[in-house]
Amino acid sequence: MNKIFEIPLYPYARSADQDAAAPARHTVAVVGAGPIGLGVALDLAQLGVEVVVLDDNDKVSFGSRAVCYAKRPLEILDRLGCGVPMVDKGVEWNLGKVFFDQRQVYEFNLLPEDGHKFPAFINLQQYYFEEYMVARVREMQAAGKPIELRGGNKVTHVTPAVDKVTLDIDTPDGPYQIEADYLIACDGANSPIRRQLGLEFVGEVFQDNFLIADVIMEAEFPTERWFWFDPPFNRGQSALLHKQPDNVWRIDFQIGWDIDRAEELKPENIDKRLKAMLGDVSYELEWSSIYTFQCRRMEKFHEGRVIFAGDAAHQVSPFGARGANSGLQDTDNLAWKLKLILDGTAPETLLDSYDIERIHGAKENILNSTRSTDFITPKSETSRIFRDAVLDLAEKHDFARPFVNSGRLSVPCTYDGSPLNSADALPQGPARSRPGSPCADVPLGDSFLLSRLGGRETPRFTLLAIDTDAPDSLTVSGLDVAVLRLSAQDAPLLADRYLGTAEGAVYLIRPDQHVAARWPAYDETTVTAALARAIGKEQ
């Protein structure tokens, strides 16, 4: 049986653009049909922005690569129409265990909070994730949305100009050109576009290799994340075991710096490692690969009309599952801004806030991933001595457990200090909902708050009034603001997540469901000013 990642889901097909006398003009060209390219294309097309996605490949991710998806990206995907299939197929998990040598030294529970539509984490093969996104592209095409996906289209050169970007594309039928108002480069960590434009990608390469194996087996292990430091089956190194759907298990072996890649990847050598770890089990090797991990990012995420997102803009080690998870926060941040700029509702400089906010996010992710990687791969003898001391103490003493770092799992970024935020006028409100933060979900009868914020078809700002007055409707700077009036009496978690000790509150919420401003009560002048600020119109 063919695996989904072996089937061309978007095979090359000749497009009319290839026969055009002059290069066809598109609104947005996305390079790369990985999760981030597909994510931004779905978001834009849903907002009615015409978009063409180009990929030199025609299949979903070969092998699973990313496996852990956090709540925030699932919420984003829900707005794009593919969150629910991910959760239906995915494996939910909450428990993680850490072993040192033969002993369990630490156990953590993600302790998901009540009252959210989506779980804290699911595990799912990256190829399924991409498959659901491609399916959603097809669904949107059937509904007449302006989205195109061209496989077998390799972008070989880009020529940026003041008002457009020209792309040279190679295909099985030979080369052609297109033009676009904006180009979004989602062409992965090795981004050929970034290289061609000579843009820096600086950071740290960790002098270590990890052998990643996905194996199919009937096993009794629970649905938990198991992480070993210095286990008998991989002395001096670490290992990880984590479950995915269809009885696929993700296994990582840290294997050190000086290795013979080809030798390590031989099935008989992988088999030795697996047998040492799992005993004499029968399994099928679905996919294996060796990675060196890096934490790096670009200095700026856009140059004129060329915008970078996902791994092309920033790369992290996978401890913490921050790669795809943070890339989707890029697209969530970018799509509405680009739509407002294209509509002429917001100034082009709004794009600067994409850099500011997502570089803030990338720094946070890089900091966390770097610290985890340093704990897992200590860089000096002393660093290893402290690491082992933490693990030794953690077995018996709770105080040492917070120091154990086998990956700090992806949490959404709060855009503290963003120029789009207005000063917090509700200090009695909970800190988690301060300006810049992503809105926390709350059950509203049989639906959820997040499904009523943001908007799919338009980049909609929402004025959320809780137990206080607000107008029936509001239009500012040509933007229709949706007004949502709720009472904490009907939804008690609203008080906990949005009121704190305040009696009432008004929140201005961006299309990406981040808080732009909040007040104890509605005032037209301040709300108008906050909205203008949130679309980059004033400081």
Next chain:
Amino acid sequence: MAKLNTTRNVAGADDVYQMLIDAHEGLSKAESDALNARLILTLINHIGDGEVIAEALALAKG
């Protein structure tokens, strides 16, 4: 404002110093290093204040 106590604070300095040395008696270099690391982490937790730790680190670095 310095938070780290750098005034004399240990009654019976000789006894306490002896405890530290005795604890390492008969240990290999690796065992001693591990003991020191566990001790430092335990004391760091007791102090519990990042600013104090930072000042202590700066002082120790000289």
